[in-house]
Amino acid sequence: MGTSLGFHIVFAVLGVGVPLLMATAEGIGLWRRDGTWIALARRWSSAFGILFAIGAVSGTVLSFELGLLWPGFMAFSGSIIGLPFSAEGFAFFLEAIFLGLYLYGWDRLGPIQHWLTGLPVALSGAASAVFVVMANAWMNSPSGFTLTNGRLASVDPVSAAFNAATPTETTHMLVSAYVVTGFVVASVYAAGMLRGRFDVHHRRGLLLGMAMAGIAVVLAGITGDTSARFIYGAQPAKFAAMEGLYATTRGAPIHLGGIPSDSEHRVLYAIEIPYGLSILAALDPNAEVRGLDSFPGDQRPNPIVVHLSFDTMVGLGLGLGTLALIFWAAVLRSRRLPKNRLLLWCLVAAGPAAVVTMEAGWFVTEFGRQPWVVYGIIRTVVAATPAPGLGIVFIVFTAIYVALAVTLSRLLLLLARRNRERAKPPPGTEA
Amino acid sequence: MSAADAAATLLWLSLTAYAVLAGADFGGGVWDIFASGPRKQAQRRAVARAMGPVWEANHVWLIFMITGLFTTFPVAFSSLAIALFIPVTISLMGIVLRGAAFAFRAHGREAVGPTSPWGIVFGGSSIVTPFFLGTAAAAVATGAIRITDGKVVSGFGDGWTTAFAVVIGLLAVALCAYLAAAYLMVETEDDPTLQADFRSRALFASVASGGLALVGLWLAYAQEPRVWSDLSGNGLLLTLLALINGPIALWGVWRLRPGVVRVAVAAQMTLVLWAWAVGQWPYLVPPDLTIAAVAAPASTLRAWLVVTGGGMILLLPSLALLFRVFKARNPAAA
Ligand code: HDD
Ligand code: HEM
Ligand code: HEM
Numbered sequence: 001m002g003t004s005l006g007f008h009i010v011f012a013v014l015g016v017g018v019p020l021l022m023a024t025a026e027g028i029g030l031w032r033r034d035g036t037w038i039a040l041a042r043r044w045s046s047a048f049g050i051l052f053a054i055g056a057v058s059g060t061v062l063s064f065e066l067g068l069l070w071p072g073f074m075a076f077s078g079s080i081i082g083l084p085f086s087a088e089g090f091a092f093f094l095e096a097i098f099l100g101l102y103l104y105g106w107d108r109l110g111p112i113q114h115w116l117t118g119l120p121v122a123l124s125g126a127a128s129a130v131f132v133v134m135a136n137a138w139m140n141s142p143s144g145f146t147l148t149n150g151r152l153a154s155v156d157p158v159s160a161a162f163n164a165a166t167p168t169e170t171t172h173m174l175v176s177a178y179v180v181t182g183f184v185v186a187s188v189y190a191a192g193m194l195r196g197r198f199d200v201h202h203r204r205g206l207l208l209g210m211a212m213a214g215i216a217v218v219l220a221g222i223t224g225d226t227s228a229r230f231i232y233g234a235q236p237a238k239f240a241a242m243e244g245l246y247a248t249t250r251g252a253p254i255h256l257g258g259i260p261s262d263s264e265h266r267v268l269y270a271i272e273i274p275y276g277l278s279i280l281a282a283l284d285p286n287a288e289v290r291g292l293d294s295f296p297g298d299q300r301p302n303p304i305v306v307h308l309s310f311d312t313m314v315g316l317g318l319g320l321g322t323l324a325l326i327f328w329a330a331v332l333r334s335r336r337l338p339k340n341r342l343l344l345w346c347l348v349a350a351g352p353a354a355v356v357t358m359e360a361g362w363f364v365t366e367f368g369r370q371p372w373v374v375y376g377i378i379r380t381v382v383a384a385t386p387a388p389g390l391g392i393v394f395i396v397f398t399a400i401y402v403a404l405a406v407t408l409s410r411l412l413l414l415l416a417r418r419n420r421e422r423a424k425p426p427p428g429t430e431a
Numbered sequence: 432m433s434a435a436d437a438a439a440t441l442l443w444l445s446l447t448a449y450a451v452l453a454g455a456d457f458g459g460g461v462w463d464i465f466a467s468g469p470r471k472q473a474q475r476r477a478v479a480r481a482m483g484p485v486w487e488a489n490h491v492w493l494i495f496m497i498t499g500l501f502t503t504f505p506v507a508f509s510s511l512a513i514a515l516f517i518p519v520t521i522s523l524m525g526i527v528l529r530g531a532a533f534a535f536r537a538h539g540r541e542a543v544g545p546t547s548p549w550g551i552v553f554g555g556s557s558i559v560t561p562f563f564l565g566t567a568a569a570a571v572a573t574g575a576i577r578i579t580d581g582k583v584v585s586g587f588g589d590g591w592t593t594a595f596a597v598v599i600g601l602l603a604v605a606l607c608a609y610l611a612a613a614y615l616m617v618e619t620e621d622d623p624t625l626q627a628d629f630r631s632r633a634l635f636a637s638v639a640s641g642g643l644a645l646v647g648l649w650l651a652y653a654q655e656p657r658v659w660s661d662l663s664g665n666g667l668l669l670t671l672l673a674l675i676n677g678p679i680a681l682w683g684v685w686r687l688r689p690g691v692v693r694v695a696v697a698a699q700m701t702l703v704l705w706a707w708a709v710g711q712w713p714y715l716v717p718p719d720l721t722i723a724a725v726a727a728p729a730s731t732l733r734a735w736l737v738v739t740g741g742g743m744i745l746l747l748p749s750l751a752l753l754f755r756v757f758k759a760r761n762p763a764a765a
Contacts, residue, residue: 053534056487057527063497064523067512074501075509075581079727082502083734089495090742096487097749101756104484108756120749155728157502157735393520400524404531407549411535 011055017181182213187351238368458611460557525560565603666710
């Protein structure tokens with residue numbers, strides 16, 4: 001499940017972000033009557049057609065896997081959080097329908113009509129991300145039901161969907177999707193520029209990608225900070241593991257990096273910022289932060305994974321923010337794109353880095369919640385399937401994913417080359 | 432009708448939509464791999480052109496059904512997931528590979544040749560998926576899945592490995608192929624030779640599915656008392672309709688009547704599914720799970736019905752638009 005999700009999420013975030021970029025580019029093109037912007041959107045759309053298909057099939061695997069791998073979890077939670085999943089189903093539907101119109105409708109619909117079919121794609125992509133993360137937020141902060149003797153007594157699916165973690169988690173996830181898309185797109189064009197391609201497509205693609213990334217990365221920092229403060233109150237064990245804090249402390253420091261050691265009850269080799277954690281958690285240097293030691297041994301997440309993942313996310317997040325800042329400072333000062341190779345190399349690296357940042361964030365959420373599938377209610381081990389042969393299934397699916405990823409990247413490269421060859425005589429008047 | 436019955440009806444309807452619409456897409460894959468004769472490539476192009484804009488939307492009916500099932504009948508969902516783990520997992524791999532292979536070919540046609548491995552994967556997974564989904568359906572219908580106290584007690588191989596299940600699996604493949612060939616015949620009206628190719632394929636698939644259906648009925652009579660009593664009980668009317676509709680559809684294909692073909696061929700798939708559904712009503716997973724007994728709490732059912740109703744208001748016009756733009760008669764030849 002973790003593998004499928006980790007795979008799916010990469011396509012999912014592009015599925016959220018790319019339609020917005022396409023709609024923006026096409027919108028600018030229509031507004032300014034400028035065919036190159038539209039040609040840019042059109043190029044993205046053919047690559048996106050493939051990405052979307054992979055997103056769709058990997059997502060289908062997930063919807064089955066919920067039952068195949070976690071029947072115990074679904075039997076319990078289905079009636080409680082099925083609602084956002086069903087709503088997500090409609091969001092997919094609209095996305096798939098309008099994407100069909102958008103991808104295959106370039107020559108069949110009028111320019112404005114065509115642009116209008118792109119908007120529901122962008123909207124329903126964002127909506128599907130919000131809905132599915134609502135379900136995940138419920139796993140972190142279950143509500144909307146009552147239990148009698150361990151059995152479901154009453155269910156309120158609406159308040160389950162709008163649980164306490166929903167506001168922080170959905171917003172942080174949504175802006176992260178734009179962060180990743182922005183940097184990935186920028187990274188592709190920066191790579192082209194390093195090979196000497198500074199044509200109008202590359203310039204505009206880079207600018208648009210960095211515009212999205214720059215705005216979103218700031219929002220990701222703000223919403224991430226809110227998330228962290230929410231976790232401090234709602235999931236203290238996760239918070240302690242994120243920070244590698246063992247003893248309950250007043251005026252707790254932040255540990256940057258380092259390896260939490262269960263035997264020594266402290267983080268080894270870390271840089272400490274005194275009072276940092278208390279300030280972060282409660283805006284009060286003397287606030288008390290619960291440590292891992294205050295939880296029974298079987299209720300602690302693995303601090304090594306969670307702490308390192310958290311530091312990876314925050315570290316890379318800050319790095320990406322700094323990069324965006326430098327880029328825009330350079331652009332605004334010299335009024336043209338920087339050709340500095342070091343900066344371009346950093347931009348190339350930023351795409352994969354943003355994906356890693358996001359995956360690390362999910363590791364924090366998911367491993368930080370362990371040993372629970374549904375926080376405080378169901379343990380992960382109880383929810384698993386009794387079916388045999390899971391190892392084989394896992395290997396086969398992983399092999400399929402690898403084959404898909406390899407073919408996909410080969411194909412995208414070929415597509416890019418083909419686009420370039422076609423573009424040599426400047427693109428026609430699509431507008 | 433209770434809220435649980437309404438939910439079950441909607442789920443059966445979405446299964447039907449999936450079978451009729453996505454079934455044709457799987458059938459397209461069958462005709463892609465069995466493309467033959469001088470117009471081989473033209474046949475493949477016709478399949479790709481017909482599927483391209485719509486297959487993803489068609490595919491979402493499955494997602495809709497799955498999410499709906501685990502919301503409204505969570506225990507049935509998890510029991511089915513355990514009991515049918517093997518055939519469903521295989522279908523799932525088929526679904527993944529089919530979708531990916533189609534996308535790789537459709538968007539990278541010049542990059543990946545028609546003889547590439549993905550072409551074989553596309554056709555192969557289009558056969559494997561409906562086959563195993565068919566066997567899984569047979570396992571449910573024959574009552575082979577046993578559940579006691581919310582736990583599955585039947586084995587992982589029960590129900591879907593019988594002779595009856597194999598015939599139903601083959602029937603599912605044949606019906607998909609039939610749907611695809613019939614629709615393609617309608618969609619290639621502006622190219623009579625190509626149309627003739629699909630007509631002969633439709634005739635073949637029609638006879639094959641008719642034959643398999645009769646064998647299935649005979650096996651049900653001989654070996655699967657539960658299915659036989661369902662089909663000859665509650666489901667009798669629909670079973671008879673299916674038997675009458677078969678020749679009508681065949682006639683439509685024979686005489687090249689697009690109006691008849693469109694309706695009658697889709698009706699064939701629909702009637703088979705509904706004869707089963709109505710036959711086993713009020714059971715969801717016979718003989719242990721009834722619709723009423725495994726339904727989610729009323730608050731969930733109501734919320735789901737409201738969300739589904741609201742969603743349909745957005746969905747149906749959008750779908751109509753999609754099909755109008757791409758499936759209207761004689762669309763500007765792409
Ligand atoms: C590229 C994307 C990205 C960036 C730049 C950041 N994050 Fe993040 N973060 C995610 C991508 C992400 C994520 C993958 O999207 C997660 C996983 C679950 C979720 O909702 O968002 C996440 C989860 C997540 C959580 C756990 C939420 C939970 O378990 O419910 C916290 C506490 C933070 N983030 C905090 C931060 C902070 C303080 C950041 C400051 C720099 C930050 N994130 C930047
Ligand atoms: C890209 C996003 C996600 C990733 C990378 C991810 C990964 C993981 C990981 C690593 C675990 C812990 C595995 C373990 O300790 O054994 C886990 C647990 C789980 N996650 Fe996620 N997850 C993601 C999002 C989600 C979402 C959105 C849902 C569902 C709504 C979900 C459902 C689950 C479930 C049911 C478990 C419990 C079983 C388990 O421990 O594997 N996850 N996930
Ligand atoms: C972790 C967060 C997740 C996010 C942000 C997310 C978001 C998305 C998005 C935006 C799409 C559209 C496809 C694309 O554009 O490539 C998509 C597809 C899909 N997702 Fe997810 N998803 C997540 C996890 C899940 C989970 C846990 C499930 C399981 C139920 C799931 C099921 C699906 C399905 C079935 C599709 C295919 C829809 C189609 O056919 O169009 N996703 N997802």
